[in-house]
Amino acid sequence: xxxxxxxxxxxxxxxxxxxxxxxxxxxxxxxxxxxxxxxxxxxxxxxxxxxxxxxxxxxxxxxxxxxxxxxxxxxxxxxxxxxxxxxxxxxxxxxxxxxxxxxxxxxxxxxxxxxxxxxxxxxxxxxxxxxxxxxxxxxxxxxxxxxxxxxxxxxxxxxxxxxxxxxxxxxxxxxxxxxxxxxxxxxxxxxxxxxxxxxxxxxxxxxxxxxxxxxxxxxxxxxxxxxxxxxxxxxxxxxxxxxxxxxxxxxxxxxxxxxxxxxxxxxxxxxxxxxxxxxxxxxxxxxxxxxxxxxxxxxxxxxxxxxxxxxxxxxxxxxxxxxxxxxxxxxxxxxxxxxxxxxxxxxxxxxxxxxxxxxxxxxxxxxxxxxxxxxxxxxxxxxxxxxxxxxxxxxxxxxxxxxxxx
Ligand SMILES: Nc1nc2c(ncn2[C@@H]2O[C@H](COP(=O)(O)OP(=O)(O)O)[C@@H](O)[C@H]2O)c(=O)[nH]1
Ligand SMILES: [Mg+2]
Numbered sequence: 001x002x003x004x005x006x007x008x009x010x011x012x013x014x015x016x017x018x019x020x021x022x023x024x025x026x027x028x029x030x031x032x033x034x035x036x037x038x039x040x041x042x043x044x045x046x047x048x049x050x051x052x053x054x055x056x057x058x059x060x061x062x063x064x065x066x067x068x069x070x071x072x073x074x075x076x077x078x079x080x081x082x083x084x085x086x087x088x089x090x091x092x093x094x095x096x097x098x099x100x101x102x103x104x105x106x107x108x109x110x111x112x113x114x115x116x117x118x119x120x121x122x123x124x125x126x127x128x129x130x131x132x133x134x135x136x137x138x139x140x141x142x143x144x145x146x147x148x149x150x151x152x153x154x155x156x157x158x159x160x161x162x163x164x165x166x167x168x169x170x171x172x173x174x175x176x177x178x179x180x181x182x183x184x185x186x187x188x189x190x191x192x193x194x195x196x197x198x199x200x201x202x203x204x205x206x207x208x209x210x211x212x213x214x215x216x217x218x219x220x221x222x223x224x225x226x227x228x229x230x231x232x233x234x235x236x237x238x239x240x241x242x243x244x245x246x247x248x249x250x251x252x253x254x255x256x257x258x259x260x261x262x263x264x265x266x267x268x269x270x271x272x273x274x275x276x277x278x279x280x281x282x283x284x285x286x287x288x289x290x291x292x293x294x295x296x297x298x299x300x301x302x303x304x305x306x307x308x309x310x311x312x313x314x315x316x317x318x319x320x321x322x323x324x325x326x327x328x329x330x331x332x333x334x335x336x337x338x339x340x341x342x343x344x345x346x347x348x349x350x351x352x353x354x355x356x357x358x359x360x361x362x363x364x365x366x367x368x369x370x371x372x373x374x375x376x377x378x379x380x381x382x383x384x385x386x387x388x389x390x391x392x393x394x395x396x397x398x399x400x401x402x403x404x405x406x
Contacts, residue, residue: 004402005042005245009035011398012252015259015391022388023262023310031255037144038248044101048094049239050120052086052141054166055151056159057126060182063219064151065089065123067228069113086141089113089121105144116232118239127162147176147239149231153183157199163206171207172254173247178238179203179213180231185220212238249403256396262310263389270304270382274375281327282366286359290331297323297374304378308385315381319374326373333369334362 012035019028053061065087066072073089087109088102095112098120102110107122115121124141142148152162170177181199184192196213203211214234216227277300284293301320305313 002042002046005038005248008248008252008395008398008402009038009042011391011395012255015256015388015395018384018391019259019263019388022312022385023259027259027262027310031251031259034248034251034255038245040101040104041144041245041248043104045094045097048098048118048120049146049235050098050101050105050122050144051147051149051235051239052122052124052145053149053151054124054127054142055180056153056156056162059151059153059156060218061123061126061151064149064180064182064216064228064231065121067216067218067225068119068121068232069115071113073111073113085109086125087111087123089115089123091115091117091119093117105141107141116236118236119232127166142170142173145176147178147235149178149180149235151180151182152199154181154187154195157181157195158202163202167203167206167208172250174208174211175246177208177211178231178235179211181213181215182218183220184215185217185223185226249399252395252399253403256392256399260389260392260396263312263385263392268304268307268382270379273300273304274378278367278370278375281370282363285327285331285334285366286363288331288335290327293331294324294327297327297370301374301378304382308382312381312385316378319377319381323374326370330366330369330373334366 012031016028016032016035053064055061069089073087086107088098088107088111090098090102090110090112092112092114094117095110099110102108102120122141122145150162150167152159156162179199181192181196184195187195192215196215199213200211203213212234214227214231216225216231218225218228220226277296281293281296284290284296298320301316301323305316305320307313308316
C-alpha cells in the first residue's frame with residue numbers, strides 16, 4: 001500500500017514536471033499541493049489517525065475533546081489563550097511518534113491525554129469566527145487530515161456559512177466526515193430523531209449522499225456525557241474503512257482529468273492540416289501573393305493556438321507573430337531562381353514544360369522553407385503538450401486502477 005502510494009506520488013510529480021511550460025503554473029498548483037500534503041502524510045504512522053474537531057463557536061468541540069479524554073484538556077467556553085490556533089490532543093504513549101508530523105502540519109499546541117492509541121484529536125479554531133485567519137487555518141489543514149468530526153448544535157446545524165463555505169465545496173471528501181449533533185440533552189428525546197433527519201436533509205443538499213451522523217451530549221447540564229463512547233466506536237470503525245489516501249486519490253483523479261482536458265485530446269490533427277496550409281501558402285508565394293500566404297499561415301497558427309490553449313497556445317501565438325517576416329524572406333528566396341533551377345533550366349531550355357517545372361521546384365523549395373521556419377517550431381510546442389498529456393494519462397490510468405483494486 002505504502003509503496004504503491006509512493007509510486008503514484010512519483011508519477012504525479014513526473015506529470016507535473018512535464019506540464020511545466022505547457023500549463024500555467026497556477027493551474028498546476030492544486031495538484032502539486034496535494035502531492036506535497038500526501039508526502040507529509042505518509043511520513044507518520046499509518047496506524048494513527050489524525051481527526052479534527054471542526055464547527056462553530058460554542059457547538060462543543062472543546063467539550064467533546066474533554067469528554068473523549070475523560071479530563072479537561074481543552075478549555076471550554078472559548079477561554080483558551082489562543083483559540084485561533086489548533087490544539088492537538090495526542091495519546092500519552094505515542095506523543096513521540098506524531099510530534100514531528102504535527103510540527104509539519106503547523107500544529108504547535110499539544111497536550112498528551114489518555115485517549116485511544118490510534119487517535120490524535122485536533123481541536124480546531126471555530127469555523128464561524130470573524131477572524132479570517134481561523135477560516136484559512138481550517139481550510140489549509142483539512143486536506144492533510146484523516147477524518148473530520150463536524151460538530152453542530154441543535155440551534156446552528158443549518159448555519160449557512162458552515163454549509164456553503166465548508167461543506168458544499170468539500171463534499172467530494174465526505175467519506176472522511178462524521179457529523180456530530182451535540183447538546184442533545186437540550187432536546188426532548190422524541191425530537192432528536194427529527195433533528196437528525198433534518199440535518200441529514202441539509203447535508204444531502206450540500207451533495208453529501210449518505211452522511212454519518214452521531215447524536216451526543218458532550219457536556220450535558222446534568223449527568224455524564226451521552227453517546228461519546230459510541231462516537232469513538234463509530235470513529236474507530238470509520239478510520240479502518242476510510243483509506244487514508246482517499247482524498248489524495250480524489251485529488252489526483254480530478255486533477256489529472258482537469259489537466260488532461262487542458263493538454264489536449266482535442267484531436268488537433270496537426271500534421272494533415274499543416275501539410276495543406278503549407279501547400280497553399282507555397283503556391284501563393286510562387287504567385288507573388290505574399291499577403292495571402294501570411295494570412296493563411298497566421299490564421300492556421302491562431303486556430304491551433306486557440307485549440308491548444310494554455311501556455312502551448314501562447315507559444316504558438318508567439319510563433320505566429322514572426323510569420324510576416326518569415327514569409328517575406330521565403331518570398332525573396334523564391335523570387336530569385338535557385339542554382340538547381342538554373343541548371344535544370346539550361347538543360348531543358350527548349351522544352352515547353354520548363355516554366356511549369358520551375359514553378360513546381362520553387363513551390364517545393366518555398367514549402368520546405370515554411371516547414372523549417374513555421375511548422376517545425378509549432379510542432380515542437382505541440383510535442384511538449386503531447387508529452388504532458390501522456391504523463392497525465394499514465395497517472396490517470398494508475399490512479400483508476402489503484403482505486404479499482406482497493
Ligand atoms: N447543555 C449542554 N451544553 C454543552 C454541551 N456541550 C458543550 N456545552 C456547553 O456549550 C458551551 C460551549 O462549549 P465548547 O466546548 O467551549 O464549544 P466550542 O466553542 O465548540 O469549543 C460551553 O458552555 C459548554 O459547557 C452539551 O452536550 N450540552
Ligand atoms: Mg473550543
